[in-house]
Amino acid sequence: MSWLTNLNKTYEQHENLIGRFEKKKNGREYALIPVSHTTQTAHIEVVLDGNGNYLSAKVVDKEDSSTIIPCTEASASRTSAPVPYPLFDKLVYVAGDYERYCDKPKGTPYEDYLSQLQSWCESPYKHPRVESVYRYIAKGTLLTDLIRDKILWTDEAGELLSSWPPSPDQQNAEKPDIFKVIASDQSSAFVRFSVDIPGEPESRLWRDPSVQEAFIGFYETSLKELDLCYVSGEMRPYAEKHASRIRNSGDKSKLISANDSSGFTYRGRFRTSRDVATVSYDVSQKAHNALKWLIERQGIQVDGRVFLVWGTEQLDLPDPLEGTFSLYRDEDEEAGGGDSTLKEYAEQFRRAIKGYRFDGDYKSNAIIMVLDAATPGRMSIVYYRDLNKEKYLERLQAWHETCYWQHRNGRDQNNMPRTYIGAPATRDIAFAAYGPRANDKLIKGLMERMLPCIVDGRKIPLDIVRSAVIRASNPVGMEDWEWEKTLSVACALVNKTFEKEGFDVSLNTETSDRSYLFGRMLAIADVLERRALGKDEKRATNAIRYMNAFAQRPGCTWTIIQSNLQPYQARMGTEAGYLNRLLDEVGAKLSLEDFTDKPLSGLYLLGFYSQRNDLYTSKKVKEAEANAEESSENNDQGEI
Structure with missing residues (x-):
């Protein structure tokens, strides 16, 4: 409970x-609904005067279709049984002339609706605008009025059209508005009412608080x-x-x-x-x-499954399913590489969390709820956690400070790649593990499995980490941007899995881990060949082409990569001196027993990423390249 x-x-x-209605990003409105009310999507709005006379009608735009309607217990849970809503409803309930244009319905929906509305109008909680609706509905002319104003359309036999176009020869005819907003035939259209009284500020009954309060009082008596x-x-x-x-x-x-x-x-x-x-x-x-x-x-829906996080008093809380980048208050801040970057990231993330921690709300709890329906009629709470807000923020902070890596997120104002250090979003983890074409069923399952890892501090399931590592080891099957994103997400998961080892984005030159060292060697080979090919050559290097095989059989595959690397080493000459020495230095750290075909662990991706990032950003490497170029120029001048 x-x-x-x-x-x-x-x-x-x-x-x-x-x-109070609020608008979502897609323009649709929503509101906190009063007791004894629910929401429905309205298709037709009928405007009446204070005496219950028909004035006009229109088809409701989809953005404005969400309607707060009074409801009883029976009508709120109705299925096939004809149970009317008290005020707004479908044509079969509110149109007294329904049988004139449509097939006869089951039961007596119009009579039941009219009787219920009459009971409200005769109670102590009656409302003058509701009485106007009752007087109009009692006339039984709704469908006739709507057809006359060309809100609804009939065929040659005078019956409501079930679809558009009515015949093949009208294929190019302009589609009526009602068929643009309704998925089924016109007879299922939902109708709401406005009562236009001069001097009254609000004519829309579904937004009139006095009408809502009148029905609440009326229904509570029952x-x-x-x-x-x-x-x-x-x-x-x-x-x-x-x-x-x-x-x-x-x-x-x-x-x-x-x-x-x-x-x-x-x-x-x-x-x-x-x-x-x-x-x-x-x-x-x-x-x-x-x-x-x-x-x-603030809910997230994936294939019918709802992920929801809120505070009982302070509603807005950081979403555990989002990545670190979404929590940054200042998106213009960029993170580079090295130890200083990690310190900046930690400080930046703590500033973001601090805004939630010191908001004056000390009593609120953090509630995490996941809902899904196994059948059309039964919904279940798949996951539920009720945490102290401070404890929730602490666990979220621990996740973001341990499952992190360097990622790229678009470009900044100067059209330069934007890099930052942080934890990936769970949706990005799903795409890294299963590919960008993964269906929603896979995505929602992974998001649910990742929640305990984030909120309760459990270990990431190994099959998810393994899938991400396998895909990151196959760059040839992806575009560059997709592989780079997959690689960084996989590195974050591996870094979290081997949290006790204390690896970081910055290069670890002290470790003797076999997988990490092999990853470093692969990165050096990739950078060396890439620089030999030049900026204009876009084809994949041998290191990238053999990456998948290298992860499975590093010993024999490295022999192939190194033999293919020799022409590029010769082409670069002295310019490859630093990279050659570095390659020898890393290789020397591998013992003879390590140089086998035993498959590498995911740590090789950390070694690959960190070494490659270091070679592209390190001042030491740039100085070595500059010295090599200067030496080459001096030799050329001596020969001349």
Whole structure:
């Protein structure tokens, strides 16, 4: 019940935001929904006057289609049974002339809707604008009005069109607006109402707080039977059915469900679902509405699986699934190479975390929740952690300071490659392990498996590290940018796996690890051949071409690489002196027993990356090259 408690607390902490619409990056709106309300995607908006007369109608744009609607327990969880919403609903419920243009529906949806709306209008909680809707709906002319204004379209027989174009000869005809916003036929269109009264500031009923409060008061009078709420510990009206549409407006899956008393749901253990546990109506509504809001606001969805992180009081927390780069407040800061870079990275990351740590919120907890649905009707909490906020930030900081490497992230304002040191995002880890064409099912599975490694300090699964190392060892099968990204992510995972060894981006010249030394030799061979080929030659070096085989059989493969390297050493002459000496120096550290075909561990990638990075950035190497060029020029002048 702790997840319900935390969601209920989050709702109550942010009651001042109820009904306030916010926009997502894609332009779609969302809001924290009031109790006894849910959201639906509206397709048609009908405008009435205060006396219930039809004024106009329009097709709703997709960006403005999210609509807060009143709902009962039964309507919020309806499936195929005709249960009407109290105010806004589909045409089959709100159109009295539905049978004139469509097939006869099951049951009596229009009569049930009208009866329920009448009960609201005759109660002490009636609202004048809702009464205007009731007077119009009672006329039974909605479909006729919409067809006359060419909001809906009929065929030659006078029935609503089920698709567009209606015939092959109209293939090039302009598509009506209603068919641009609705996935199925017109008869399933959802209708919302506005009541235009002069002098009133808000005509949209779905955004009128007074209408929302009126329905809440009306519906609470029907909730009379009390039971012990397992969340609040108080005797309150209990919830018989719980909300669906958690991930989106079309989601039928529920987190709490026990609505099959005639089947094998209880299997003889309980008489009713209330014998298991009871949750009060208001707690269930607040918790589910808070969850919907949080998912819209800051949740990450991958193939239906939702990853959500929030604080009960301070909502925004660093996302454990994101990389270090997303946490940097100043993206213009760049990280170079060497020990000073690691110190700068650690300081920069701590400054980023400090903003969350010292925000004046000392009571909030960090909640991590992963949701998924195995079937269309049942949703489960795949992963749940409730941590003290300070402990969560400490564990996140430990992850970013141990699973790190140097990465490239686009280009800066001067069109120079932007490099930084940090931890990779879990999505990048998925692409490094499984390739950029990995499907969402693989990605969401990896993201879920990585969460305990980040939040609980568990070891990274070896199959993930192994997959990333294998792909990083096969550069010929990738473009340069893809391989460089895969290589840096693989190095970060290997660095975390061998955390106790204390390797770093900067070159480790003291270690005698066999794999690391072989990686250094491969990098020296790659740089030497690349410089011999020159900047204009783009083909892969022998070191890169044989990299995959080198990782599996380093002894015999190195013999091939070294023999292929000799022409380039001869071409460079004295300019290759420093690299030749360095190659001999590293090779001398390998003992005779190490020079075998035993496969290399992932540490060879660290040696390869660090050595190559050092050769491209070290001042010592540049000075050696400059001296070699100067010596060559002097020899040429002597010959002349």
